[in-house]
Amino acid sequence: MTANKNLQDNLIRGETGDWEIVIGMEVHAQVLSESKLFSSAATAFGAEPNAQVSFVDAAMPGMLPVINKKCVEQAVRTGLGINAKINLHSVFDRKNYFYADLPSGYQISQFKDPIVGKGQIELDMPDGSTRTIGITRLHLEQDAGKSMHDQSPTESYIDLNRSGVALMEIVSEPDLRSSEEAGLYLKKLRTILRYLGTCDGNMDEGSMRADVNVSVRKPGDPLGTRCEIKNVNSMRFVVQAVEYEARRQIEIIEGGGVIKQETRLFDNAKGETRSMRSKEEAHDYRYFPDPDLLPLILDEAWVNHIKATLPELPDDRKNRYIKDFGLTSYDAGVLVAEKDTAVYFENAAKGREGKLAANWVMGELFGALNKENKTISESPVSADALGGLLDLIMNGTISGRTAKEVFEEMYASGKPAAKIVEEKGLQQVSDVGELEKAIDDVIAQNPDKVAEYRGGKDKLFGFFVGQVMKNTGGKANPGVVNDLLKKKLAG
Amino acid sequence: MSIDKNTVARIANLARIRLTEDEQNAMTREFQAILGWIDQLQEVNTDDIPPLTSVVEVTLPLRDDKVADGGYPEDVLANAPKQAAGFFVVPKVIE
Incomplete structure (x- = not known):
């Protein structure tokens, strides 16, 4: 590979000059709901095959879809959370294609008139600055079933449990300019969805999947031809897939070739993208309004009610931490990224020095947890217990250095800080x-x-x-x- | 708007319907007649008129989010030509 990356300006140095990467993302986020979008079958993960399938989901003749109010509410809530326009009139369409895990031969989706229009989200950049990324739209659609190909050399096994589960497809503008930004976008979107409680964001379980559109161009040129990388299932893979794909495209163009618009898949093991070689025709979806469903009309008062009950969102929380606790933008961004972390920090910091609490949470605590691959909710040291340690530092009972020793003991034994200090006679000498x-x-x-x-x-x-x-x-x-x-x- | 035999063949392929040469010819004529009628309708000026989706004054009913269906895998699988361990079994499909 001859193309080198310049981290300063996000450009890739090719043989013929600098290249800019242009990325747009389509994220499929599974809506948190008890039952499916158009049927009353359960959505829980990990059930026995085909145990959560109604005749609607199996597309038995004559079965009709009835929409789930909660799923609509979750889509509206998400739209409000990404500062987007809520369309009070939206329409469900049929997207027609044949695949073994799609029993009806069409997916109910929204094409021309989605439930949510233009919005935006703020990325928290590593240098503490923010960058605004446009959201094109968010629409509701059904998930398909799951195919398993490794049970037999000649057959595929189909489980329809996921068939009909509600998804939100969230489409970004082509505003992202590097693999890092693509990763940050996915992370921020997941944070917002988790705060809102509209998607659990578990990429391992497939609750959030990203299709990544990548193209390259010389800075200032019109957009290049894009390739869509399907179903990238982790933050790390998004970064890898973009890096690989951009370099692939630059090499083709610099070698005198032309990029063919196509769908590619990312091979996790090899870290490369591959053409899916599907027939062009497969992408002629022949959308038309689903005759089984009337347009979805929302009551503005209901939308306003949802708006009034939105929780504090990560950006607001971050600004509050900067203002009330005197934290830097970067520290505040790290602490609000996971809601559990934010709640922990606030409990530890309440009535104490915010900066000191932030340093302890992000330093000693994160360090100890990371070592054991634990999440903050599994921490042996509770927020109150850490607060107790901070009190001892703040009132001069122990020095910062002794505090680290006490923390290790707290982490190992679960004893409160004051008790450890007393037992070991670690009180600071100020006499x-x-x-x-x-x-x-x-x-x-x-x-x-x-x-x-x-x-x-x-x-x-x-x-x-x-x-x-x-x-x-x-x-x-x-x-x-x-x-x-x-x-x-x-x- | 007119439609040719190739278009008919393509639509048939997308819909997974096999048509003989004669059927394609017949279908082409039928499509042309339908589209001719649509062309005639197109002559009406519909600027600023929202698309009519229903002639009855009803809105899309919303149901509550309750689990009240499913849990009968044997019924769902009853018509499957082949099944194993609770799964539908189909000829290998992988891209």
């Missing part, structure tokens, strides 16, 4: 008389160093602090030691 004695000892033991310091070698100050700390078993109050040392060393 001036006691510390003066320790300092006098250090000065007496190191006459040469004292002379050097007084001769202008200021850097030695740290050495004296270190010695006093060592002689007091790390329990000396560093602030008090600093003050006293300065006075004593000044002679």
Whole structure:
């Protein structure tokens, strides 16, 4: 590969100059609901094959769809959460194609008149800035069944449990410019959906799947021909797929070739995209309004009611953390990314120094949890317990360094901070008389160093602090030691 | 708008309907007659008139989100030409 990536401007250096990647995403998010979009069969994950299938889902002749109010509400809620226009009039269409996991031969979807129109979401960039990505639309549609191809060499096994489950297809504008942005977009969208409670965002279980449209162009040129990479199932794979696909396209164009618009799939194991080689005709869906369903008309008062009951969203929460807790944009962004983390942080920070709490949650706590691959809800140290430790730091009972030791013990034993400090006698020594004695000892033991310091070698100050700390078993109050040392060393 | 035999053959293929040469010819004539009639309707000026989706004044009924169906895999599978371990079994389909 000759194409190199420049992280500064997101451009890829090719042999003929710089290339810009243009990415648009279509995310399928499974709606959180008890029953399916057009039938009353259950949606729960992991049931026995075909146990959650009604005759509607199996497309038995004569069965008619009846729409689930909750699914409509969830779509509206999501639309409001991405600052989008809610269309009070929307229409369900049939998207016609044949596949073994689609018993009716068509998917009920929304084509011309989706339930949600244009919106936008803000990406939290690693440098603390934000970037606005346009949302083209969000529409409701049915999921298909699941095919399994590894049970037999000549046959496929079909489970229709997922058939008819409600999906929201969320389509972005081609506003994304790098694989990192594509990953951040998916992450932010998932955060918003989880805050709203409209999708669980579990990519492992297929609750969220992304189709990624990638094209390349010279900066300033019109859009290039795009390829659609289907069903990319993790943040990491989205980043990998975009990287691979952009480089593939640049190599073709620079080699004198032309990009063919096509659907490709991402091979997780090999980290590459491959043509699906499906017949062109397969994509002629012959959409038409579903004659079994009338247009969906929403009451504006109902939409306003949903709007009034929206939870605090990640962006608002982030701004509140910056304002109320004095956090940086980056720290606030990290803490709000998962709702559980945000709730934990707030409980630990309440009535305490926000910045200190943020540092402890993102530093020691995340570090310890990551080591064991635990989520914050599995943390052996509760938010209140961490708050107890912060109290001891804030009121000067222990130093920050001792606190790390106490934290490790808390994490291992589940004991409260105050108890550990008491049992191990870790209370910080702030008593001036006691510390003066320790300092006098250090000065007496190191006459040469004292002379050097007084001769202008200021850097030695740290050495004296270190010695006093060592002689007091790390329990000396560093602030008090600093003050006293300065006075004593000044002679 | 006119329609030719190739278009008919393509639509038949998309709909998974096998048509003989004679049937394609007959179908082409029928399509042409239908589309001729549509062309005639197109002469009416419908600017600023929203599409009519229903002639009855009813709105789409919404149902509550309750699980009240499913749970009968044996019935769902009853007509399957082949099944195994609760799954429909079909000739291999993989892209």
